[in-house]
Amino acid sequence: MALTETVPAAAPPAHEGILRRQSLRESAARTYARSLPIVPVRARGLTIEGADGRRYLDCLSGAGTLALGHNHPVVLEAIRTVLDSGAPLHVLDLATPVKDAFTTELFATLPGKLAETARIQFCGPAGTDAVEAAFKLVRTATGRDGLMAFSGAYHGMTAEALAASGGAQHTSVVRLPYPYDYRCPFQTGGERGADLAARWTQSLLDDPKSGVPTPAGMILEPVQGEGGVIPAPDDWLRRMREITAARQIPLIVDEVQTGVGRTGAFWAVDHSGIVPDVIVLSKAIGGSLPLAVIVYREELDAWQPGAHAGTFRGNQLAMAAGAATLAYVRTNGLDRRAGELGARMLDRLTALAAAHDCIGDVRGRGLMLGVELVDRSADADAMGARPADPRLAAAVQHACLERGLIVELGGRHSAVVRLLPPLTITDEQAEAILDRLADAIAAAVRTTPGPTGSSPTTMRGTSP
Ligand code: PMP
Numbered sequence: 494m495a496l497t498e499t500v501p502a503a504a505p506p507a508h509e510g511i512l513r514r515q516s517l518r519e520s521a522a523r524t525y526a527r528s529l530p531i532v533p534v535r536a537r538g539l540t541i542e543g544a545d546g547r548r549y550l551d552c553l554s555g556a557g558t559l560a561l562g563h564n565h566p567v568v569l570e571a572i573r574t575v576l577d578s579g580a581p582l583h584v585l586d587l588a589t590p591v592k593d594a595f596t597t598e599l600f601a602t603l604p605g606k607l608a609e610t611a612r613i614q615f616c617g618p619a620g621t622d623a624v625e626a627a628f629k630l631v632r633t634a635t636g637r638d639g640l641m642a643f644s645g646a647y648h649g650m651t652a653e654a655l656a657a658s659g660g661a662q663h664t665s666v667v668r669l670p671y672p673y674d675y676r677c678p679f680q681t682g683g684e685r686g687a688d689l690a691a692r693w694t695q696s697l698l699d700d701p702k703s704g705v706p707t708p709a710g711m712i713l714e715p716v717q718g719e720g721g722v723i724p725a726p727d728d729w730l731r732r733m734r735e736i737t738a739a740r741q742i743p744l745i746v747d748e749v750q751t752g753v754g755r756t757g758a759f760w761a762v763d764h765s766g767i768v769p770d771v772i773v774l775s776k777a778i779g780g781s782l783p784l785a786v787i788v789y790r791e792e793l794d795a796w797q798p799g800a801h802a803g804t805f806r807g808n809q810l811a812m813a814a815g816a817a818t819l820a821y822v823r824t825n826g827l828d829r830r831a832g833e834l835g836a837r838m839l840d841r842l843t844a845l846a847a848a849h850d851c852i853g854d855v856r857g858r859g860l861m862l863g864v865e866l867v868d869r870s871a872d873a874d875a876m877g878a879r880p881a882d883p884r885l886a887a888a889v890q891h892a893c894l895e896r897g898l899i900v901e902l903g904g905r906h907s908a909v910v911r912l913l914p915p916l917t918i919t920d921e922q923a924e925a926i927l928d929r930l931a932d933a934i935a936a937a938v939r940t941t942p943g944p945t946g947s948s949p950t951t952m953r954g955t956s957p
Pocket of ligand 1: 618714
């Protein structure tokens with residue numbers, strides 16, 4: 494599909510009417526629809542076409558769901574095959590050939606040690622439900638209650654998943670520091686920062702008066718996605734694995750967003766070689782349709798029949814689309830491709846950061862990339878970090894949309910521009926994405942005053 498977008502003189506009434514009715518009828522809690530006022534009507538690969546006739550490069554990809562982009566032919570074919578076969582579409586958690594094939598394909602991709610004895614639980618079709626299931630599983634298996642999670646985490650919106658996330662307001666989940674180089678709580682960053690974070694965790698567990706009883710489990714993301722695209726160092730992940738294993742604490746790794754090749758390995762845990770006790774999976778495993786599972790060591794399988802039920806655990810179309818997606822990523826080495834292309838894109842983002850002092854940090858792993866926008870007029874801390882600039886980030890997102898590029902914001906202050914393109918993008922498409930982003934940042938910088946009321950943010954080197 495061509496990358497150029499057509500811009501009609503005025504948006505057609507259908508487009509405007511749909512958006513107007515949406516804002517009148519839908520909940521105040523709606524999210525993406527606020528910052529991305531588009532009406533998708535057709536999509537293929539990286540490209541979405543709106544009811545306004547414009548084309549957009551979609552770097553949101555259904556919040557990281559679309560490993561193969563929109564409407565990939567192998568996904569459509571898998572869905573059509575199920576539809577044409579007359580198979581039941583709704584089967585609760587009964588066995589079917591489609592489910593059997595999905596499970597076989599999924600197990601073929603898992604870290605070897607886990608796959609040997611893994612058990613799978615099909616959950617209600619959202620990442621958050623699988624997170625709830627993981628907590629229930631480890632609580633039953635250990636007989637303990639507490640949980641450990643990390644600052645900046647995102648695990649979903651149901652009660653327990655939210656309690657384990659960075660945005661929790663009332664929670665009994667113990668919060669641990671996540672290694673975040675740019676805003677290191679210990680003001681050191683790098684290996685030292687990660688080492689101190691690990692020591693803090695260890696001391697909480699080993700100090701009999703820390704006030705933290707041994708938990709039922711620890712949950713972490715190998716790369717914090719919503720938290721602002723923060724990849725955990727492999728050594729730190731190995732430390733977390735050692736610390737939890739030595740104390741018989743199940744380690745739950747949330748790969749809802751990082752899974753299926755996104756970070757440059759099939760599963761993000763493959764980079765460090767750690768084998769979690771439980772992996773939480775959703776998003777890409779359903780090949781763009783809703784599906785969520787947990788996969789865990791058989792020793793943990795101590796819960797009772799019905800311990801985690803749910804009506805919609807048997808989505809046959811999602812399982813077929815998911816199996817096709819997993820197989821396509823595996824056989825075409827799209828995980829490696831994501832790693833290589835992501836590294837090149839990160840190089841270009843690093844060059845962009847050198848040209849703009851409003852870019853505090855660029856980071857990522859594979860095709861999970863982030864650009865943290867900061868207030869250049871504010872003083873930097875001892876580590877060189879400046880306060881986040883959410884207003885500028887929103888202006889960049891808006892300027893991207895005007896240039897036919899859909900990006901998501903994330904991070905603690907919604908000041909990180911996130912890129913989550915499909916793993917199938919070409920080199921040329923990657924260049925087009927970065928060209929539009931660079932142009933959008935330059936435009937936003939020209940027009941957005943700094944948050945402290947200072948003059949518009951300027952290009953690096955041209956500031957007074
Ligand atoms: N875990 C992670 C790491 C996620 O990124 C998300 C969603 N962004 C979730 C869990 C929750 O998934 P869902 O929105 O499908 O409930």
